[in-house]
Amino acid sequence: MRRFFIFILCFWGLAAAVRADRWTFLPAEPLFNPLIGDLREPQDALIARPEENHFEGAIGQAIEFLQWQPNETDKWAWGIEGASFLELDSLGDASFPLRVSDWYLGTYFSEKSGAFSNRLEFEHVSSHLGDEFFYQITAIVYSRESLRLTTSYDFSENFRLYGGPCYWTHLSPDSDDPRFFFHVGAEFYTGYSRFIFATHLRGYFTYDLKILGEAGGVADQTFEAGFQWRWKSDSHQSVRIAAFYYTGNYLYGQFYQDPDNYLGLGIFFDP
Amino acid sequence: MNNFLKLKPLFCLFFFCLWAPPLWAGSSDWSFLPGSTIFKPLIGDPREPVIGLIGYLSQVNYQEQWGSTYEGLAASAYEGQVGSTVEIARYSPRDDAQLGWGIFGSGYILLGENGATFPMQTADWYFGTYFSGVLGDFSIKLGALHESGHLGDALQIVFPFDVPTDIPSPYFLFYSRENVNGALSWQPSEYCRFYGELGEWIDINPIPADNNTLFGAGGTELYTPYWSVDHSAMRGYATAHFGWIGEIQEWSEEFQLGLQWKASKNETRDIRAAILFYTGYNQFGQFYNLPDQHWALATFFDF
Numbered sequence: 001m002r003r004f005f006i007f008i009l010c011f012w013g014l015a016a017a018v019r020a021d022r023w024t025f026l027p028a029e030p031l032f033n034p035l036i037g038d039l040r041e042p043q044d045a046l047i048a049r050p051e052e053n054h055f056e057g058a059i060g061q062a063i064e065f066l067q068w069q070p071n072e073t074d075k076w077a078w079g080i081e082g083a084s085f086l087e088l089d090s091l092g093d094a095s096f097p098l099r100v101s102d103w104y105l106g107t108y109f110s111e112k113s114g115a116f117s118n119r120l121e122f123e124h125v126s127s128h129l130g131d132e133f134f135y136q137i138t139a140i141v142y143s144r145e146s147l148r149l150t151t152s153y154d155f156s157e158n159f160r161l162y163g164g165p166c167y168w169t170h171l172s173p174d175s176d177d178p179r180f181f182f183h184v185g186a187e188f189y190t191g192y193s194r195f196i197f198a199t200h201l202r203g204y205f206t207y208d209l210k211i212l213g214e215a216g217g218v219a220d221q222t223f224e225a226g227f228q229w230r231w232k233s234d235s236h237q238s239v240r241i242a243a244f245y246y247t248g249n250y251l252y253g254q255f256y257q258d259p260d261n262y263l264g265l266g267i268f269f270d271p
Numbered sequence: 272m273n274n275f276l277k278l279k280p281l282f283c284l285f286f287f288c289l290w291a292p293p294l295w296a297g298s299s300d301w302s303f304l305p306g307s308t309i310f311k312p313l314i315g316d317p318r319e320p321v322i323g324l325i326g327y328l329s330q331v332n333y334q335e336q337w338g339s340t341y342e343g344l345a346a347s348a349y350e351g352q353v354g355s356t357v358e359i360a361r362y363s364p365r366d367d368a369q370l371g372w373g374i375f376g377s378g379y380i381l382l383g384e385n386g387a388t389f390p391m392q393t394a395d396w397y398f399g400t401y402f403s404g405v406l407g408d409f410s411i412k413l414g415a416l417h418e419s420g421h422l423g424d425a426l427q428i429v430f431p432f433d434v435p436t437d438i439p440s441p442y443f444l445f446y447s448r449e450n451v452n453g454a455l456s457w458q459p460s461e462y463c464r465f466y467g468e469l470g471e472w473i474d475i476n477p478i479p480a481d482n483n484t485l486f487g488a489g490g491t492e493l494y495t496p497y498w499s500v501d502h503s504a505m506r507g508y509a510t511a512h513f514g515w516i517g518e519i520q521e522w523s524e525e526f527q528l529g530l531q532w533k534a535s536k537n538e539t540r541d542i543r544a545a546i547l548f549y550t551g552y553n554q555f556g557q558f559y560n561l562p563d564q565h566w567a568l569a570t571f572f573d574f
Contacts, residue, residue, distance in 0.1 A: 023502065024534070025502060025503045025533075025534040026533065026534045026538065026540045026541070026542070027534075028306070028540070044355045044357060044376060057376065057396065057398065059353050059354065059355055059376045059377060059378050060353060060355070061322055061353070061355055061572075061574060063322060063572045063574055065542075080572075082322050082351070082353045083353060084353045084378035084380070084396075086378070086396060095447075096419075096447075098419070098421045101378075101394060101421075103351065103353075103378075103380055105351065126389075126391070128391045128394070128423060128424045129424040130421060131421050131422050131443055134422070134424075134443060139424035141388065143388065198303075199303055230303075230304065231302060231303035231304050231305075235304065235306075236306070237304035237305075237306050237357075238304065239304065239359075269355075269357045269374075271306075271355065271357065271574070
C-alpha cells in the first residue's frame, strides 16, 4: 500500500507542476547536452574491444519531464535517466556469455543560462556478475548512490569544457576511501561538412577524466575521436562512430578495484 | 581465429545499411534519424522497448514452490525496463504512407527485495532491427531479434554450489535465441487499436522438446477521449495482450488499465501510469517455463 501512495503522489505532483505557465511538459530535447565523452552517460551504443575479444552494449535514455523558463535567459529542467551497460565475452560458435552488467537509475535537475549549463544528478548504480563467472568468482553486493554536479561552458559550437564535484552518498561495499570524486572533460568539434546528399558530418574529439578515491586513488580517462553524423546541423539526434582509448579501473562495479586499459570501437546513437 | 574478425561481415553489413539511408535523404521524401517511429509502440506488449518501472503488488512465491533451499529466490518485488528505438531512416512517398527502418535494444531486470537491498534475480537483453510501414489506418512491422536471458547474481549463492537434483530448481541455463517476426496493426479510430504478431525462432536455446518454434500474439488498445490538464493532455487507456508460446504450448496474458499523459494530443512522447495483471509463464528467459501471475503498479516512459 505504501508503494501505491508514493506512486500516486509522484504522478499527481507532476500534474500540479504542469499547470503553471512557462512550463514545457515532456520537451523533445534535454536542456543539458549529454556528455558524449563519458562512457557512462545514458546512451545507446555497441562497442567492440578487439584486443580482448569482448563486446559491450549500452541502452539508456534521459527523459526530461519539465522545462521551466522564468525569464528570457534562464531555463530549468527536471528529468530522470536510466541506463544498462553490459559486457559480453566471445567464445566462438556465436556464444557470447555475459561477464557483467551495470544498471543506473537517477534523477536530475539542470539549468542553462547562455553558454553555461549545469546539471545536478542523484544516481543509483548496481553491478551484477554475469553468468560466465558463476563457477569462478563470488559476486559482491555492489550498490551505490551518488550526487554529481556538472558545470559546462560552451566557448563556441566547437569547444566545450565541463567539470564538477561528486560525492558517494552510499557505498556498498563500504570503505574508508574518500567519498568525494571529481569529473572533468572537454569536447572539441570540427565544423560541419555537407556529407552524402542532405546529411551533415563533423569530426570530434573528447577527453573525459574521473578522479576517484577508491582502490587507493584512481584516474579513469577516456580519449575518444570520431565522427558525428546528423541529418541537419541543428538536429539533436545523431549517430557517432568512434574509436576510443580507456585507461583507469574497470568501469563495471563488480571489478571496480581492477585496472583496465583498452582500445574500443563504437557506434553510438544519441536520441 | 579472433571472433571479432569472424563478426566483421556483420559489422560491414551494418555499416552498409547505415550508409544507405543518407544516400536517399537528399530527396524531400526521405529523412535521416527522424526522432520518432512510424509504427507506434504496442503499449500492451510487456516486451516492447520502453523505459518502465514496475512494482509488484503480489506474485507467485518461488521460494514456496521450490522449497527453503532457495533462500536467494524470493518473490519478485520490482522490474526495471530500459529500452530504446532509433529510427534511422524514413521514406514518406504520400501523406498517408510511410516506410521506416530502425534498430532497437532493451534490457529487463527482475529484482527481489530484502530490506533495503534489491537482489537481482534475472535479466534479459534484446537487440534487433525492423522495417515498418504505415498505410492509412494500417501499420506493419517486420523485425529480427536477438534475445538472451541471464540468471542474476543473487542466485549464485544457491547455484551452482548446492543444487539438489530431486526437486525443480532455479537453474542457470543457456538461454539465447534469434527470431524473425511480424506485426500488423489496425487503428480504425483514435479510441481503439487492434494488432496481431507472428514469429518464429530461427536459432533457439534451449531447444524445445517438440521443435515448436512458432510464437504469436494478439491484442487491443482502448482509449478514452483526451481531457486537458491545463497545458497538457491526458486520457485513460486499457490494453489486453494475449501471447502464445509454442515451445511450451501455453498462453500468457497481460491486462493494463491506466492513464496516458502527453504534452499535447499529437505528441508521441508520453508518460503512462498503470495497474497491470499478468498471468501465464514467466517473461524472463531463465524462468521461461515457470508459471507466473502477478499484479503490479507500473510507470512507463514512451520516448
